[in-house]
Amino acid sequence: MSEAKRLAAEKAIEYVTDGSIVGVGTGSTVAYFIEALGRVRDRIAGAVSSSEQSSERLRAVGIDVLDLNATGPLALYVDGADECDPQRRLIKGGGAALTREKIIAEASKTFVCIVDPSKQVDVLGRFPLPVEVVPMARSLVARELIAMTAGQPVWRQASEGQGVVTDNGNWILDVHGLSITDPVRMEQQINQIPGVVSVGLFARRPADVVIVGGEPPRVL
Ligand SMILES: O=C(CO)[C@H](O)[C@H](O)COP(=O)(O)O
The missing domain is CATH 3.40.50.1360 (Rossmann fold)
Structure with a gap:
Protein backbone atom coordinates (compact mmCIF):
# COMPACT_ATOMS: atom_id res chain seq x y z
CA MET A 1 0.00 0.00 0.00
CA VAL A 121 -15.56 1.93 3.47
CA ASP A 122 -19.30 2.24 2.95
CA VAL A 123 -20.02 2.78 6.65
CA LEU A 124 -17.47 4.20 9.11
CA GLY A 125 -16.55 2.20 12.19
CA ARG A 126 -14.50 -0.82 11.15
CA PHE A 127 -11.44 1.14 12.32
CA PRO A 128 -11.69 1.76 16.10
CA LEU A 129 -12.82 5.35 16.68
CA PRO A 130 -10.17 7.41 18.56
CA VAL A 131 -11.35 9.76 21.30
CA GLU A 132 -8.82 12.06 23.03
CA VAL A 133 -9.62 12.43 26.73
CA VAL A 134 -8.30 14.40 29.70
CA PRO A 135 -6.52 11.69 31.74
CA MET A 136 -8.62 12.05 34.93
CA ALA A 137 -11.82 11.51 32.90
CA ARG A 138 -10.72 8.28 31.18
CA SER A 139 -13.01 5.89 33.05
CA LEU A 140 -15.94 8.30 33.13
CA VAL A 141 -15.73 8.88 29.37
CA ALA A 142 -15.35 5.12 28.73
CA ARG A 143 -18.58 4.41 30.67
CA GLU A 144 -20.44 7.16 28.84
CA LEU A 145 -19.18 5.91 25.47
CA ILE A 146 -20.47 2.39 26.22
CA ALA A 147 -23.90 3.76 27.19
CA MET A 148 -24.03 6.08 24.18
CA THR A 149 -22.64 3.93 21.37
CA ALA A 150 -22.70 0.29 22.59
CA GLY A 151 -19.09 0.13 21.36
CA GLN A 152 -16.15 -1.10 23.43
CA PRO A 153 -13.66 1.63 24.42
CA VAL A 154 -10.06 0.45 24.84
CA TRP A 155 -7.40 2.65 26.50
CA ARG A 156 -4.54 3.06 24.01
CA GLN A 157 -1.37 2.06 25.86
CA ALA A 158 2.30 2.36 24.97
CA SER A 159 3.06 -0.42 27.46
CA GLU A 160 1.14 -2.14 30.27
CA GLY A 161 -0.51 0.62 32.34
CA GLN A 162 1.17 3.45 30.40
CA GLY A 163 -1.21 5.44 28.24
CA VAL A 164 -0.08 6.78 24.88
CA VAL A 165 0.30 10.52 25.61
CA THR A 166 -0.82 12.90 22.86
CA ASP A 167 1.09 16.07 21.94
CA ASN A 168 -1.49 17.86 24.12
CA GLY A 169 -0.70 15.72 27.21
CA ASN A 170 -3.90 13.66 27.03
CA TRP A 171 -4.87 9.99 26.53
CA ILE A 172 -6.73 8.13 23.78
CA LEU A 173 -9.67 5.73 24.00
CA ASP A 174 -10.24 3.64 20.84
CA VAL A 175 -13.88 2.62 20.48
CA HIS A 176 -14.25 -0.81 18.83
CA GLY A 177 -17.32 -2.47 17.34
CA LEU A 178 -19.09 0.55 15.88
CA SER A 179 -21.19 0.88 12.76
CA ILE A 180 -21.58 4.64 12.39
CA THR A 181 -24.72 5.25 10.35
CA ASP A 182 -25.13 8.88 11.49
CA PRO A 183 -21.59 10.26 11.88
CA VAL A 184 -22.63 13.91 12.31
CA ARG A 185 -24.87 13.00 15.25
CA MET A 186 -22.30 10.72 16.84
CA GLU A 187 -19.60 13.40 16.52
CA GLN A 188 -21.87 15.95 18.25
CA GLN A 189 -22.88 13.55 21.02
CA ILE A 190 -19.36 12.39 21.86
CA ASN A 191 -18.09 15.99 21.87
CA GLN A 192 -20.60 16.78 24.63
CA ILE A 193 -19.18 14.28 27.15
CA PRO A 194 -17.20 16.18 29.82
CA GLY A 195 -13.55 15.16 29.60
CA VAL A 196 -13.60 14.57 25.85
CA VAL A 197 -11.08 16.81 24.11
CA SER A 198 -12.05 15.71 20.62
CA VAL A 199 -13.29 12.72 18.66
CA GLY A 200 -11.68 11.42 15.49
CA LEU A 201 -14.89 11.65 13.46
CA PHE A 202 -14.63 14.25 10.72
CA ALA A 203 -18.27 14.45 9.65
O1 LIG B 1 -5.24 10.53 11.56
C1 LIG B 1 -4.07 10.31 11.43
C2 LIG B 1 -3.07 10.58 12.49
O2 LIG B 1 -3.69 10.99 13.69
C3 LIG B 1 -3.56 9.72 10.15
O3 LIG B 1 -3.95 10.55 9.11
C4 LIG B 1 -4.15 8.35 9.96
O4 LIG B 1 -3.84 7.56 11.10
C5 LIG B 1 -3.64 7.68 8.69
O5 LIG B 1 -2.30 7.31 8.86
P1 LIG B 1 -1.45 6.65 7.69
O6 LIG B 1 -1.30 7.66 6.62
O7 LIG B 1 -0.14 6.30 8.37
O8 LIG B 1 -2.17 5.40 7.23
Missing part, protein backbone atom coordinates in the same frame (compact mmCIF):
# COMPACT_ATOMS: atom_id res chain seq x y z
CA SER A 2 2.95 2.36 0.38
CA GLU A 3 3.10 2.95 -3.38
CA ALA A 4 -0.60 3.92 -3.37
CA LYS A 5 0.08 6.30 -0.46
CA ARG A 6 2.95 7.89 -2.37
CA LEU A 7 0.85 8.32 -5.52
CA ALA A 8 -1.97 10.00 -3.54
CA ALA A 9 0.53 12.28 -1.79
CA GLU A 10 2.20 13.36 -5.03
CA LYS A 11 -1.17 14.18 -6.62
CA ALA A 12 -1.99 16.46 -3.65
CA ILE A 13 0.90 18.75 -4.62
CA GLU A 14 -1.33 19.97 -7.47
CA TYR A 15 -3.50 21.74 -4.84
CA VAL A 16 -0.61 23.79 -3.43
CA THR A 17 -0.73 27.42 -4.51
CA ASP A 18 2.29 29.73 -4.81
CA GLY A 19 3.16 31.79 -1.73
CA SER A 20 0.70 29.92 0.51
CA ILE A 21 1.06 28.42 3.98
CA VAL A 22 0.09 24.74 3.85
CA GLY A 23 -1.62 22.84 6.68
CA VAL A 24 0.05 19.46 7.07
CA GLY A 25 -1.33 16.40 8.88
CA THR A 26 0.32 13.35 10.38
CA GLY A 27 1.10 9.76 9.42
CA SER A 28 2.83 7.60 6.84
CA THR A 29 0.85 8.96 3.86
CA VAL A 30 1.60 12.51 4.94
CA ALA A 31 5.29 11.58 5.21
CA TYR A 32 5.23 11.09 1.41
CA PHE A 33 3.44 14.43 1.03
CA ILE A 34 6.11 16.19 3.13
CA GLU A 35 8.80 14.63 0.94
CA ALA A 36 7.06 15.97 -2.18
CA LEU A 37 6.40 19.36 -0.55
CA GLY A 38 10.10 19.61 0.24
CA ARG A 39 10.82 19.48 -3.49
CA VAL A 40 8.63 22.59 -4.07
CA ARG A 41 9.52 24.35 -0.80
CA ASP A 42 10.59 27.55 -2.60
CA ARG A 43 7.01 27.97 -3.84
CA ILE A 44 5.44 28.10 -0.34
CA ALA A 45 5.70 30.45 2.65
CA GLY A 46 5.76 27.64 5.23
CA ALA A 47 3.53 25.07 6.90
CA VAL A 48 1.31 24.64 9.95
CA SER A 49 1.79 21.17 11.38
CA SER A 50 -0.60 18.87 13.27
CA SER A 51 2.07 17.04 15.29
CA GLU A 52 5.61 17.19 16.62
CA GLN A 53 6.43 14.26 14.31
CA SER A 54 5.35 16.17 11.19
CA SER A 55 7.05 19.36 12.39
CA GLU A 56 10.35 17.48 12.57
CA ARG A 57 9.84 16.02 9.11
CA LEU A 58 8.94 19.43 7.66
CA ARG A 59 12.02 21.09 9.14
CA ALA A 60 14.17 18.24 7.85
CA VAL A 61 13.16 19.08 4.28
CA GLY A 62 13.73 22.81 4.81
CA ILE A 63 10.16 24.00 5.39
CA ASP A 64 9.42 26.58 8.12
CA VAL A 65 6.82 25.45 10.68
CA LEU A 66 4.53 28.31 11.67
CA ASP A 67 2.11 28.94 14.55
CA LEU A 68 -1.53 28.81 13.49
CA ASN A 69 -2.24 31.80 15.75
CA ALA A 70 0.05 33.88 13.54
CA THR A 71 -1.10 32.70 10.12
CA GLY A 72 -4.86 33.29 10.00
CA PRO A 73 -7.00 30.99 7.83
CA LEU A 74 -5.16 28.53 5.57
CA ALA A 75 -5.95 27.89 1.92
CA LEU A 76 -5.11 24.18 2.05
CA TYR A 77 -4.82 21.32 4.52
CA VAL A 78 -3.48 17.94 3.41
CA ASP A 79 -3.82 14.91 5.67
CA GLY A 80 -4.40 11.16 5.62
CA ALA A 81 -7.21 9.17 7.23
CA ASP A 82 -7.89 5.79 8.79
CA GLU A 83 -11.26 5.45 7.06
CA CYS A 84 -13.20 7.39 4.48
CA ASP A 85 -16.85 6.97 3.41
CA PRO A 86 -18.46 7.94 0.05
CA GLN A 87 -19.50 11.35 1.51
CA ARG A 88 -15.80 12.05 2.33
CA ARG A 89 -16.49 11.75 6.06
CA LEU A 90 -13.52 10.34 7.92
CA ILE A 91 -12.19 8.50 10.92
CA LYS A 92 -8.81 9.93 11.93
CA GLY A 93 -6.51 9.73 14.92
CA GLY A 94 -4.71 6.43 14.39
CA GLY A 95 -1.56 8.52 14.89
CA ALA A 96 -3.03 10.22 18.00
CA ALA A 97 -2.96 13.68 16.38
CA LEU A 98 -6.74 14.06 15.97
CA THR A 99 -7.24 17.24 18.01
CA ARG A 100 -4.67 19.33 16.17
CA GLU A 101 -5.84 17.78 12.90
CA LYS A 102 -9.38 18.90 13.61
CA ILE A 103 -8.23 22.41 14.47
CA ILE A 104 -6.25 22.76 11.24
CA ALA A 105 -9.06 21.26 9.15
CA GLU A 106 -11.45 23.84 10.62
CA ALA A 107 -8.97 26.65 9.88
CA SER A 108 -8.55 25.62 6.23
CA LYS A 109 -10.57 26.51 3.17
CA THR A 110 -9.83 23.25 1.36
CA PHE A 111 -9.13 19.93 3.08
CA VAL A 112 -7.52 17.39 0.76
CA CYS A 113 -7.43 13.88 2.23
CA ILE A 114 -4.91 11.40 0.82
CA VAL A 115 -5.54 7.67 1.26
CA ASP A 116 -4.75 4.27 -0.18
CA PRO A 117 -7.72 2.17 -1.37
CA SER A 118 -7.82 0.08 1.84
CA LYS A 119 -9.18 3.13 3.71
CA GLN A 120 -12.43 3.28 1.74
CA ARG A 204 -19.43 17.98 10.47
CA ARG A 205 -16.34 19.13 8.53
CA PRO A 206 -15.60 16.33 6.04
CA ALA A 207 -12.79 16.44 3.50
CA ASP A 208 -13.48 18.57 0.43
CA VAL A 209 -11.44 16.29 -1.80
CA VAL A 210 -10.29 12.70 -1.29
CA ILE A 211 -7.41 11.40 -3.40
CA VAL A 212 -7.25 7.61 -3.54
CA GLY A 213 -3.77 6.54 -4.54
CA GLY A 214 -3.40 4.31 -7.60
CA GLU A 215 -2.23 4.38 -11.18
CA PRO A 216 -3.76 6.87 -11.91
CA PRO A 217 -4.94 8.38 -8.59
CA ARG A 218 -8.73 8.82 -8.25
CA VAL A 219 -10.15 12.14 -7.05
CA LEU A 220 -13.46 11.94 -5.15
Whole structure:
Protein backbone atom coordinates (compact mmCIF):
# COMPACT_ATOMS: atom_id res chain seq x y z
CA MET A 1 0.00 0.00 0.00
CA SER A 2 2.95 2.36 0.38
CA GLU A 3 3.10 2.95 -3.38
CA ALA A 4 -0.60 3.92 -3.37
CA LYS A 5 0.08 6.30 -0.46
CA ARG A 6 2.95 7.89 -2.37
CA LEU A 7 0.85 8.32 -5.52
CA ALA A 8 -1.97 10.00 -3.54
CA ALA A 9 0.53 12.28 -1.79
CA GLU A 10 2.20 13.36 -5.03
CA LYS A 11 -1.17 14.18 -6.62
CA ALA A 12 -1.99 16.46 -3.65
CA ILE A 13 0.90 18.75 -4.62
CA GLU A 14 -1.33 19.97 -7.47
CA TYR A 15 -3.50 21.74 -4.84
CA VAL A 16 -0.61 23.79 -3.43
CA THR A 17 -0.73 27.42 -4.51
CA ASP A 18 2.29 29.73 -4.81
CA GLY A 19 3.16 31.79 -1.73
CA SER A 20 0.70 29.92 0.51
CA ILE A 21 1.06 28.42 3.98
CA VAL A 22 0.09 24.74 3.85
CA GLY A 23 -1.62 22.84 6.68
CA VAL A 24 0.05 19.46 7.07
CA GLY A 25 -1.33 16.40 8.88
CA THR A 26 0.32 13.35 10.38
CA GLY A 27 1.10 9.76 9.42
CA SER A 28 2.83 7.60 6.84
CA THR A 29 0.85 8.96 3.86
CA VAL A 30 1.60 12.51 4.94
CA ALA A 31 5.29 11.58 5.21
CA TYR A 32 5.23 11.09 1.41
CA PHE A 33 3.44 14.43 1.03
CA ILE A 34 6.11 16.19 3.13
CA GLU A 35 8.80 14.63 0.94
CA ALA A 36 7.06 15.97 -2.18
CA LEU A 37 6.40 19.36 -0.55
CA GLY A 38 10.10 19.61 0.24
CA ARG A 39 10.82 19.48 -3.49
CA VAL A 40 8.63 22.59 -4.07
CA ARG A 41 9.52 24.35 -0.80
CA ASP A 42 10.59 27.55 -2.60
CA ARG A 43 7.01 27.97 -3.84
CA ILE A 44 5.44 28.10 -0.34
CA ALA A 45 5.70 30.45 2.65
CA GLY A 46 5.76 27.64 5.23
CA ALA A 47 3.53 25.07 6.90
CA VAL A 48 1.31 24.64 9.95
CA SER A 49 1.79 21.17 11.38
CA SER A 50 -0.60 18.87 13.27
CA SER A 51 2.07 17.04 15.29
CA GLU A 52 5.61 17.19 16.62
CA GLN A 53 6.43 14.26 14.31
CA SER A 54 5.35 16.17 11.19
CA SER A 55 7.05 19.36 12.39
CA GLU A 56 10.35 17.48 12.57
CA ARG A 57 9.84 16.02 9.11
CA LEU A 58 8.94 19.43 7.66
CA ARG A 59 12.02 21.09 9.14
CA ALA A 60 14.17 18.24 7.85
CA VAL A 61 13.16 19.08 4.28
CA GLY A 62 13.73 22.81 4.81
CA ILE A 63 10.16 24.00 5.39
CA ASP A 64 9.42 26.58 8.12
CA VAL A 65 6.82 25.45 10.68
CA LEU A 66 4.53 28.31 11.67
CA ASP A 67 2.11 28.94 14.55
CA LEU A 68 -1.53 28.81 13.49
CA ASN A 69 -2.24 31.80 15.75
CA ALA A 70 0.05 33.88 13.54
CA THR A 71 -1.10 32.70 10.12
CA GLY A 72 -4.86 33.29 10.00
CA PRO A 73 -7.00 30.99 7.83
CA LEU A 74 -5.16 28.53 5.57
CA ALA A 75 -5.95 27.89 1.92
CA LEU A 76 -5.11 24.18 2.05
CA TYR A 77 -4.82 21.32 4.52
CA VAL A 78 -3.48 17.94 3.41
CA ASP A 79 -3.82 14.91 5.67
CA GLY A 80 -4.40 11.16 5.62
CA ALA A 81 -7.21 9.17 7.23
CA ASP A 82 -7.89 5.79 8.79
CA GLU A 83 -11.26 5.45 7.06
CA CYS A 84 -13.20 7.39 4.48
CA ASP A 85 -16.85 6.97 3.41
CA PRO A 86 -18.46 7.94 0.05
CA GLN A 87 -19.50 11.35 1.51
CA ARG A 88 -15.80 12.05 2.33
CA ARG A 89 -16.49 11.75 6.06
CA LEU A 90 -13.52 10.34 7.92
CA ILE A 91 -12.19 8.50 10.92
CA LYS A 92 -8.81 9.93 11.93
CA GLY A 93 -6.51 9.73 14.92
CA GLY A 94 -4.71 6.43 14.39
CA GLY A 95 -1.56 8.52 14.89
CA ALA A 96 -3.03 10.22 18.00
CA ALA A 97 -2.96 13.68 16.38
CA LEU A 98 -6.74 14.06 15.97
CA THR A 99 -7.24 17.24 18.01
CA ARG A 100 -4.67 19.33 16.17
CA GLU A 101 -5.84 17.78 12.90
CA LYS A 102 -9.38 18.90 13.61
CA ILE A 103 -8.23 22.41 14.47
CA ILE A 104 -6.25 22.76 11.24
CA ALA A 105 -9.06 21.26 9.15
CA GLU A 106 -11.45 23.84 10.62
CA ALA A 107 -8.97 26.65 9.88
CA SER A 108 -8.55 25.62 6.23
CA LYS A 109 -10.57 26.51 3.17
CA THR A 110 -9.83 23.25 1.36
CA PHE A 111 -9.13 19.93 3.08
CA VAL A 112 -7.52 17.39 0.76
CA CYS A 113 -7.43 13.88 2.23
CA ILE A 114 -4.91 11.40 0.82
CA VAL A 115 -5.54 7.67 1.26
CA ASP A 116 -4.75 4.27 -0.18
CA PRO A 117 -7.72 2.17 -1.37
CA SER A 118 -7.82 0.08 1.84
CA LYS A 119 -9.18 3.13 3.71
CA GLN A 120 -12.43 3.28 1.74
CA VAL A 121 -15.56 1.93 3.47
CA ASP A 122 -19.30 2.24 2.95
CA VAL A 123 -20.02 2.78 6.65
CA LEU A 124 -17.47 4.20 9.11
CA GLY A 125 -16.55 2.20 12.19
CA ARG A 126 -14.50 -0.82 11.15
CA PHE A 127 -11.44 1.14 12.32
CA PRO A 128 -11.69 1.76 16.10
CA LEU A 129 -12.82 5.35 16.68
CA PRO A 130 -10.17 7.41 18.56
CA VAL A 131 -11.35 9.76 21.30
CA GLU A 132 -8.82 12.06 23.03
CA VAL A 133 -9.62 12.43 26.73
CA VAL A 134 -8.30 14.40 29.70
CA PRO A 135 -6.52 11.69 31.74
CA MET A 136 -8.62 12.05 34.93
CA ALA A 137 -11.82 11.51 32.90
CA ARG A 138 -10.72 8.28 31.18
CA SER A 139 -13.01 5.89 33.05
CA LEU A 140 -15.94 8.30 33.13
CA VAL A 141 -15.73 8.88 29.37
CA ALA A 142 -15.35 5.12 28.73
CA ARG A 143 -18.58 4.41 30.67
CA GLU A 144 -20.44 7.16 28.84
CA LEU A 145 -19.18 5.91 25.47
CA ILE A 146 -20.47 2.39 26.22
CA ALA A 147 -23.90 3.76 27.19
CA MET A 148 -24.03 6.08 24.18
CA THR A 149 -22.64 3.93 21.37
CA ALA A 150 -22.70 0.29 22.59
CA GLY A 151 -19.09 0.13 21.36
CA GLN A 152 -16.15 -1.10 23.43
CA PRO A 153 -13.66 1.63 24.42
CA VAL A 154 -10.06 0.45 24.84
CA TRP A 155 -7.40 2.65 26.50
CA ARG A 156 -4.54 3.06 24.01
CA GLN A 157 -1.37 2.06 25.86
CA ALA A 158 2.30 2.36 24.97
CA SER A 159 3.06 -0.42 27.46
CA GLU A 160 1.14 -2.14 30.27
CA GLY A 161 -0.51 0.62 32.34
CA GLN A 162 1.17 3.45 30.40
CA GLY A 163 -1.21 5.44 28.24
CA VAL A 164 -0.08 6.78 24.88
CA VAL A 165 0.30 10.52 25.61
CA THR A 166 -0.82 12.90 22.86
CA ASP A 167 1.09 16.07 21.94
CA ASN A 168 -1.49 17.86 24.12
CA GLY A 169 -0.70 15.72 27.21
CA ASN A 170 -3.90 13.66 27.03
CA TRP A 171 -4.87 9.99 26.53
CA ILE A 172 -6.73 8.13 23.78
CA LEU A 173 -9.67 5.73 24.00
CA ASP A 174 -10.24 3.64 20.84
CA VAL A 175 -13.88 2.62 20.48
CA HIS A 176 -14.25 -0.81 18.83
CA GLY A 177 -17.32 -2.47 17.34
CA LEU A 178 -19.09 0.55 15.88
CA SER A 179 -21.19 0.88 12.76
CA ILE A 180 -21.58 4.64 12.39
CA THR A 181 -24.72 5.25 10.35
CA ASP A 182 -25.13 8.88 11.49
CA PRO A 183 -21.59 10.26 11.88
CA VAL A 184 -22.63 13.91 12.31
CA ARG A 185 -24.87 13.00 15.25
CA MET A 186 -22.30 10.72 16.84
CA GLU A 187 -19.60 13.40 16.52
CA GLN A 188 -21.87 15.95 18.25
CA GLN A 189 -22.88 13.55 21.02
CA ILE A 190 -19.36 12.39 21.86
CA ASN A 191 -18.09 15.99 21.87
CA GLN A 192 -20.60 16.78 24.63
CA ILE A 193 -19.18 14.28 27.15
CA PRO A 194 -17.20 16.18 29.82
CA GLY A 195 -13.55 15.16 29.60
CA VAL A 196 -13.60 14.57 25.85
CA VAL A 197 -11.08 16.81 24.11
CA SER A 198 -12.05 15.71 20.62
CA VAL A 199 -13.29 12.72 18.66
CA GLY A 200 -11.68 11.42 15.49
CA LEU A 201 -14.89 11.65 13.46
CA PHE A 202 -14.63 14.25 10.72
CA ALA A 203 -18.27 14.45 9.65
CA ARG A 204 -19.43 17.98 10.47
CA ARG A 205 -16.34 19.13 8.53
CA PRO A 206 -15.60 16.33 6.04
CA ALA A 207 -12.79 16.44 3.50
CA ASP A 208 -13.48 18.57 0.43
CA VAL A 209 -11.44 16.29 -1.80
CA VAL A 210 -10.29 12.70 -1.29
CA ILE A 211 -7.41 11.40 -3.40
CA VAL A 212 -7.25 7.61 -3.54
CA GLY A 213 -3.77 6.54 -4.54
CA GLY A 214 -3.40 4.31 -7.60
CA GLU A 215 -2.23 4.38 -11.18
CA PRO A 216 -3.76 6.87 -11.91
CA PRO A 217 -4.94 8.38 -8.59
CA ARG A 218 -8.73 8.82 -8.25
CA VAL A 219 -10.15 12.14 -7.05
CA LEU A 220 -13.46 11.94 -5.15
O1 LIG B 1 -5.24 10.53 11.56
C1 LIG B 1 -4.07 10.31 11.43
C2 LIG B 1 -3.07 10.58 12.49
O2 LIG B 1 -3.69 10.99 13.69
C3 LIG B 1 -3.56 9.72 10.15
O3 LIG B 1 -3.95 10.55 9.11
C4 LIG B 1 -4.15 8.35 9.96
O4 LIG B 1 -3.84 7.56 11.10
C5 LIG B 1 -3.64 7.68 8.69
O5 LIG B 1 -2.30 7.31 8.86
P1 LIG B 1 -1.45 6.65 7.69
O6 LIG B 1 -1.30 7.66 6.62
O7 LIG B 1 -0.14 6.30 8.37
O8 LIG B 1 -2.17 5.40 7.23
